[in-house]
Amino acid sequence: MKVLRVLNNNVVLSRDESGQGVILTGRGIGFRAAPGQEVDPEKIVQVFVPADGRDPDHLAEAFAMIDQEILRAVVIALRGTGIEDRESRRPTLAIAVADHVSGALDRLRQGIEIEYPLETEVRTLYAEEHERARRLLVAINEQVDPALPEHEATALALHLVNAGFATGDLSFTYTMTGVIQQMLAIVGERFGIEVDRHSMAAARFITHVRYMFVRIQQHRQLDGEQSLISRTIRESYPEASRVAEQLAVIVRLRMGDDLSYDEIAYLALHVARMTTEVEAAAARRPGGAAEG
Secondary structure: OEEEEEEEOOEEEEEOOOOOEEEEEOOOOOOOOOOOOEOOHHHOOEEEOOOOOOOHHHHHHHHHHOOHHHHHHHHHHHHHOOOOOOEEOOHHHHHHHHHHHHHHHHHHHOOOOOOOOOHHHHHHHOHHHHHHHHHHHHHHHOOOOOOOOOOHHHHHHHHHHHOOOOOOOOHHHHHHHHHHHHHHHHHHHHHOOOOOOOOHHHHHHHHHHHHHHHHHHOOOOOOOOOOHHHHHHHHHOHHHHHHHHHHHHHHHHHHOOOOOHHHHHHHHHHHHHHHHHHHHHHHHOOOOHHHO
């Protein structure tokens, strides 16, 4: 690959074999480099491939504005924990994480402590991302001083969740988290049950809703023009379907989007699965229906 533009000693803009503009990071990769020169492959730590039509020049400038030691620590940590490969199509994730780490370090040095009110929700709703964020935090702390406190894993987890959406800030993810919490509360209230958020059915419901929000963001909702499957779900689970309609109202009020007929039907299916699982567990307990 050849240098197209040098942003600083550690960030250059280049072009891959297909002609796609890419951002290369690595210590000293831009030192004394000039446009047209071949990039030393030994100096390349990360290759960022802008996705979704993002402007590589703009992203490269964003990389150049970040403290380079912090950026290097984050890039190495993302790779070392397996969150990112050597070639990444999520440059905004590295930018967001590095920017957060930079701010967190500044606050720590100034003796400013902040709490994350969503810590419990993040651990529950995004267990996989939280575990990856915890490992990421350990890897970052191996390279920065002072070490960041454990609760920073909550913020890092939200950035990992947010990486799946087109939006560049966390506002959508914060709203989505609140909506999922509200949905689970409504299901529990309507059916008079205690929803175990660590159960398999609840995990599937949460995963389904998260991907539903991705579809909303991408304007690709499930829409089979009231397909046979959706009609069958509604007929089979009338109460769950009524609750799903209520959940759709929450989505419209909080997110500003109407859910399609099919999206509501599949919500109903997951609601039914959750309630069935809870009822079955209750029946298996001593004194439950199964014991009678």
